[in-house]
Amino acid sequence: MWRWISTLLLFACSAEAELQNPTRPTNFPLSIPSVDTNFTGRVVVWPNESYGPTSDLGSDNLKISTHPDGAHVLVLKANGTVLAFGLNGEGQCNVPGGLTNVVDIAAGQNHSLALKSDGKVVHWGLVYGPSVPASLSNVVAIAGGYRHSLALKSDGSVVGWGGTGSVPPSDATNVVKIFAHDNYSLAIRSDGTVVGWGDITNSSYGWGPIPAGISNAVGLSGSGSRAFVLRGDGTVVSWGKVPNNSLSVIPSISNSVQIAGYLYSLRKNHNVDFWSSSGGVSDVPANLGRVIQISSGYNRVALVQDGVGLTVIYDSSKGSVTQTPYQLLYSNGQSVSVNAIPSIGYSFLNWTGAQATTNNPLTLIINGDSTITANFQPDLADNDSDGLSNYSEVVTHNSNPNKFSTTEDSISDGRKVELGYSPLLNLGPFILSLKSNPVSGLYNQSQYEANRTNGQSDILSNPNASGLYTTNQIHNLGLGGIVLNRDTNNQLTLNYEVMQSTDLQNWSPYQTYQLPITNAPTNKMFLRVQAVGQ
16 A cells, blocks of 8 residues: 655565555645555454454455444455444444445444545444535545544545544645544644644543644554654654653654554564553564554454565666566565566666676566565667767767767767757758858858869969979979080090079079099990989
């Protein structure tokens, strides 16, 4: 009943290895209770079997309810019908014929209530004063006291009828949970504070004024001279006229998900604890089993599931997990296959909890209640080679990890991010616009080709205007008046001059040289003059 689903972590479970902390609604309108058939079980009654069920109630029971001072029990079946057993002096066990589509039940001390899926309330047993108001509608929760009844409406208001404790005060607004006892009532507001009314301060009975300091309330109970508040952290605080009206923490109660009577507590691990201010001894049966709900009155009642549970935890924003076979409960030694499926942008990392491994899929051998967590990590691969990881594309930029350019404009997603743009920005129209209507300083393709051709022609026709020289001008660097003469004595003389120029066009003599060549052959030879570097 107290199944909690986080916005970050999704529990994909059969029966959960641990019960989850109850939560307190904070938004209005409130919703009518939904039926979760994963949380059904068989009914166990103790210690007074004479007021127990006269036949097997099966294991499809969804909710149980008994009044802290009452001796009858209501049972809501998964099919929306109601059973009742125990003391029937006022007809409180005579369930009206044809009662169906029930989503919630509440046992008063000598009367019974049922809430139907259409928001209507049905009352049977003792009627003290007026019965259910004819105009009552949009009810999301009910509670039964000694001779009065309460109904919580979707707008957070409370309607009461019957005896003392039925008329809520003006500050009973934004209510999200209600509780009725003898002639007094309690309610939790959406901010976690508690308001009470009725004979709560009666000098002969009652709990006394509600002390300051109660916060984060998620559950209520009470019996005799004490009231109890379950807080969101699983601890319980109490107050009462005995021994005084001060608020105190019940030291032996922790990790509680539900409280009932005076005082039974259901822990997250399905165990039931007992506490008494007088030091009474617990009557909780040993090996009660896997308890998922409790109620306490003349008899104590529990919903118990047979078998063991498997809780699979994963972050639904990063992936999902399949579970085969998927069952409400498993037997010890049974095999279960779990397969972690990462979402796009993530990859599977490992399993932790019941088994620590990177194997996926994984076969588990169930041995007692088990919890396993699928862990995912960012996928740093780059499927489309655009410079962005799959994780960055999906999680950071919301782009397509399988497209080089999400917008198909030929500019890679990674390049856009480098330039400070979103990969979702389509630059295609902008590029086309530049090509057809270039802005100042930019040219389209045709203009570029024309300008390139014209520029080449200009340079070829007048290279000196651009600081360049023609091939002939370069060749002239090697030309000079070099003449090899042979005189009548067969003596060779090399005559040459050095020319100078400042522009490679106009040259003037710089210096003239004559170099005799000795020991030259007299028949035939070829001479080549070249410069020799130092």
